[in-house]
Amino acid sequence: MKLWKIALIGLGSVGRGVAQVLKDNPQFIIIAAADSKSGVINPSGLDIEVLLAKKKTTGRCGDPKLSAARIAAEADYDILIEVTPTNSVTGEPALSTIKTALLRSKHVVTSNKGPVSLASAELLGIAEEKNVGFLFEGTVAGAVPILRGIKYGLAGNKITALYGVLNGTCNYILTRMEGEGLTYEQALAEARDLGYAEADPSSDINGTDAAIKLVILANTMLGMNVTLADVNQTGISGLTVAALHMANINGQSIRLIASLNPEKNTLEVSPRLLPKDNPLVVSGTLNAVTVETEYAGAITFIGRGAGSVETASAILADLLFITDKYDR
Amino acid sequence: MKLWKIALIGLGSVGRGVAQVLKDNPQFIIIAAADSKSGVINPSGLDIEVLLAKKKTTGRCGDPKLSAARIAAEADYDILIEVTPTNSVTGEPALSTIKTALLRSKHVVTSNKGPVSLASAELLGIAEEKNVGFLFEGTVAGAVPILRGIKYGLAGNKITALYGVLNGTCNYILTRMEGEGLTYEQALAEARDLGYAEADPSSDINGTDAAIKLVILANTMLGMNVTLADVNQTGISGLTVAALHMANINGQSIRLIASLNPEKNTLEVSPRLLPKDNPLVVSGTLNAVTVETEYAGAITFIGRGAGSVETASAILADLLFITDKYDR
Numbered sequence: 158m159k160l161w162k163i164a165l166i167g168l169g170s171v172g173r174g175v176a177q178v179l180k181d182n183p184q185f186i187i188i189a190a191a192d193s194k195s196g197v198i199n200p201s202g203l204d205i206e207v208l209l210a211k212k213k214t215t216g217r218c219g220d221p222k223l224s225a226a227r228i229a230a231e232a233d234y235d236i237l238i239e240v241t242p243t244n245s246v247t248g249e250p251a252l253s254t255i256k257t258a259l260l261r262s263k264h265v266v267t268s269n270k271g272p273v274s275l276a277s278a279e280l281l282g283i284a285e286e287k288n289v290g291f292l293f294e295g296t297v298a299g300a301v302p303i304l305r306g307i308k309y310g311l312a313g314n315k316i317t318a319l320y321g322v323l324n325g326t327c328n329y330i331l332t333r334m335e336g337e338g339l340t341y342e343q344a345l346a347e348a349r350d351l352g353y354a355e356a357d358p359s360s361d362i363n364g365t366d367a368a369i370k371l372v373i374l375a376n377t378m379l380g381m382n383v384t385l386a387d388v389n390q391t392g393i394s395g396l397t398v399a400a401l402h403m404a405n406i407n408g409q410s411i412r413l414i415a416s417l418n419p420e421k422n423t424l425e426v427s428p429r430l431l432p433k434d435n436p437l438v439v440s441g442t443l444n445a446v447t448v449e450t451e452y453a454g455a456i457t458f459i460g461r462g463a464g465s466v467e468t469a470s471a472i473l474a475d476l477l478f479i480t481d482k483y484d485r
Numbered sequence: 486m487k488l489w490k491i492a493l494i495g496l497g498s499v500g501r502g503v504a505q506v507l508k509d510n511p512q513f514i515i516i517a518a519a520d521s522k523s524g525v526i527n528p529s530g531l532d533i534e535v536l537l538a539k540k541k542t543t544g545r546c547g548d549p550k551l552s553a554a555r556i557a558a559e560a561d562y563d564i565l566i567e568v569t570p571t572n573s574v575t576g577e578p579a580l581s582t583i584k585t586a587l588l589r590s591k592h593v594v595t596s597n598k599g600p601v602s603l604a605s606a607e608l609l610g611i612a613e614e615k616n617v618g619f620l621f622e623g624t625v626a627g628a629v630p631i632l633r634g635i636k637y638g639l640a641g642n643k644i645t646a647l648y649g650v651l652n653g654t655c656n657y658i659l660t661r662m663e664g665e666g667l668t669y670e671q672a673l674a675e676a677r678d679l680g681y682a683e684a685d686p687s688s689d690i691n692g693t694d695a696a697i698k699l700v701i702l703a704n705t706m707l708g709m710n711v712t713l714a715d716v717n718q719t720g721i722s723g724l725t726v727a728a729l730h731m732a733n734i735n736g737q738s739i740r741l742i743a744s745l746n747p748e749k750n751t752l753e754v755s756p757r758l759l760p761k762d763n764p765l766v767v768s769g770t771l772n773a774v775t776v777e778t779e780y781a782g783a784i785t786f787i788g789r790g791a792g793s794v795e796t797a798s799a800i801l802a803d804l805l806f807i808t809d810k811y812d813r
Contacts, residue, residue, distance in 0.1 A: 178641075182641065300778075300780070300781035300782060301781075302637070302784070305633075305637045305638040306786075309630070309633045309637055309802065309806060310622070310630020310633040310634055310802060311630060311798070312801070312802040312806065312809075313506075313510065313801040313805050314798055314801075434768055436767065438762075439764065440762055450798070452628070452794050452798035453628035453629075453788065453795055453799070454628060454789040456629055456630070456786070456787070457785075457787040457788065458785070458786060458787075459785040460781065460782060460783060460785065461783075464782075467780065467781055467782055469780060470639070470781040473641040473642075473780065474638060474640040474641055474642075476641070477641050478640065
């Protein structure tokens, strides 16, 4: 069995999930890790328990003088995993880290939406030129294998439209307003208490998070060339309990739907009325994507759109795709 | 662009769908075709329109002396597509046709459930030994990319359970009984009128068709080693409108669910009560499969489970997977 040497950049919730999952997969050894303040390298493999314990007790995983940038540029890894928080304006520092790794002919797996939404064409171009993998299943709909489902499961199909519930926080709030009659403010407070919404939930609530994922789908799966500015975007903060109640009386639900039409070149995120039996009317924090195709008709994928281990699952699938494809 | 030479065995509804779809994909040329009564070979490529017109007007595609078996054994193709009707008892004649092709180191793509449910281990073994592809996405849930979704999208995940609506005929009947209050007999008659049920619908109604697909999933995706006899099977013919009505009052629906638990080694097809917001409660002829996994949680795939062009879509995805993987 070939051993694959991993550099793990980011030790937040997703990074810790990745570390846990890799413990069960002995073909991978983590030879370097970094958080925002420090880094550590051990060519014969880091002890994952020790790494996570040190991070937990000291807030740092290693030496403050060893940065993620230096690890990306100098460490002897096969695959770099980038799971730091998304910066949707510049993509940094993840964008530079990823570019450094690809230019060194290293495989890269990421769940970071910033670099992929801003620069997928450039990064995929470098990966192709260097004959390495650049995979990012975890950027869209968490554990749901939507990218690979489209690319390999629906190969040869022209996609005529795509609709999705891509933000679990909004979906949780709408489900609770609809089901329990909570106000928007009450439902948001509950989502915060449960850890489904961040302290500043604005990028979820105003539709930006869903719009970023829509841009990734558009550019990497449908051959479009768009940016966040091309998405016509409306959030959920204006929705009232009365509107949801009225929809309910008519057998409908309101969901925040991200949609695109490749022929008209339109992208939109907005609250939409859907019949209750539409597969996109999922509950709680679930995500769902419907792809309308030429031959296969409409195909829907549903599952958990976020979470530490769920995102780690997408990253693991990407890793195994690379080890399968490039193990020569 | 490499030209891939196709032998198309079977010119029923699915075979005609495949021929239509291949017209739009010029990297494939059909160099041989067969129906149950005749066959035709043209090493420089058959004219698809002429082939389909001849089949339509005469009931035969070619020479009565040229059989599918001879084409499989002698024609100079790269990929054999087997789309004749399923024989779930012997798998023949498809099983022999497929084995002949694989033993000649030819790739095989099929939507025929017989050979795959009866002999997947043997056939996949030959394919591996000969280093060719043996793919059968179309055997389960039609256009829904459930096999590739599990294999590549959920790689590395342990599957702890699987549940699915795998028979569109039963689902149509149950949807109509529930929604319109039709009796079982009325709904079945309607399904027949619309072409959703065959003249003899017994293998749909008694759960056998769903059980065969469950066996394919168990053996090829979950590493089990089971046969149709291992499936605990109950059909839908005993269901009354009253039972569906009672379920409805309680916010539930009844669906014919195929399920398996790999740890307990149990397989079952039976009508089950589900909450209406369960993603498996799909309408009409749709199929749906939920896969419960260790890391990714529950992932659900929904789409059209049958149909000529829909099944052809799955076959096209298989073909493109082969051309991508083996084009060296």
